[in-house]
Amino acid sequence: AEYHQGDRHRVETPRDRIIANCATGEAQHLDVRTGEVSTSPSLAAAACGVNANRKLVAKEFLGRETGGRYGPVSRIAVADDGNLRTYDVLDDGAIIAATIHDANDDATERLTSAVLTYSHNLPEADIFSTASLSRSVVPDGCRSGHGG
Known part of the structure; x- marks a missing residue:
C-alpha cells in the first residue's frame, strides 16, 4: 500500500x-518482523516515486493510455544496471502499475504489480509520523498476507 x-x-x-x-x-523504516526502526536517505528515495536507488542508464516516455480503470495514465520506462522497469502513472503522480524485468539475462519478469484500490482519501490523519509505524493503516479488505 x-x-x-x-x-x-x-x-x-x-x-x-x-x-x-x-x-x-x-x-x-520499520522492519515488521524484528520491530527495528532505521533511517536512511536511500529509504526516502525508494519511497518517493520512480526510484530504485540505482543510477539510471536509460529513461523513456512510452505514451499515454486513456482507457484505464482510474483514468488516463502516462507510461514510462526506466533502466538501470540490473532492471528494466515500466510504470503507469496517473496525472496526480500515483503509480498504479509497475513491471520489472531483469536487464542482465533474458529479461525475465521479476515483478508485476497493479493497484487493487485507489482513493484520494487517507485512512487516518496521523499516518506519516514515526509513532504511526507501529500500526498498519492498510484497510482490512486489502490485508491478505499482510503482517498488520
Whole structure:
C-alpha cells in the first residue's frame, strides 16, 4: 500500500513500513518482523516515486493510455544496471502499475504489480509520523498476507 500527501509518503508491505518526506529526503523504516526502526536517505528515495536507488542508464516516455480503470495514465520506462522497469502513472503522480524485468539475462519478469484500490482519501490523519509505524493503516479488505 502507498499513501501520499504533498511531500509525505508512506509505503507498507507485509514486512516493511516506510514513511518519508520527499522534500527533505528524510525517512524512517520499520522492519515488521524484528520491530527495528532505521533511517536512511536511500529509504526516502525508494519511497518517493520512480526510484530504485540505482543510477539510471536509460529513461523513456512510452505514451499515454486513456482507457484505464482510474483514468488516463502516462507510461514510462526506466533502466538501470540490473532492471528494466515500466510504470503507469496517473496525472496526480500515483503509480498504479509497475513491471520489472531483469536487464542482465533474458529479461525475465521479476515483478508485476497493479493497484487493487485507489482513493484520494487517507485512512487516518496521523499516518506519516514515526509513532504511526507501529500500526498498519492498510484497510482490512486489502490485508491478505499482510503482517498488520
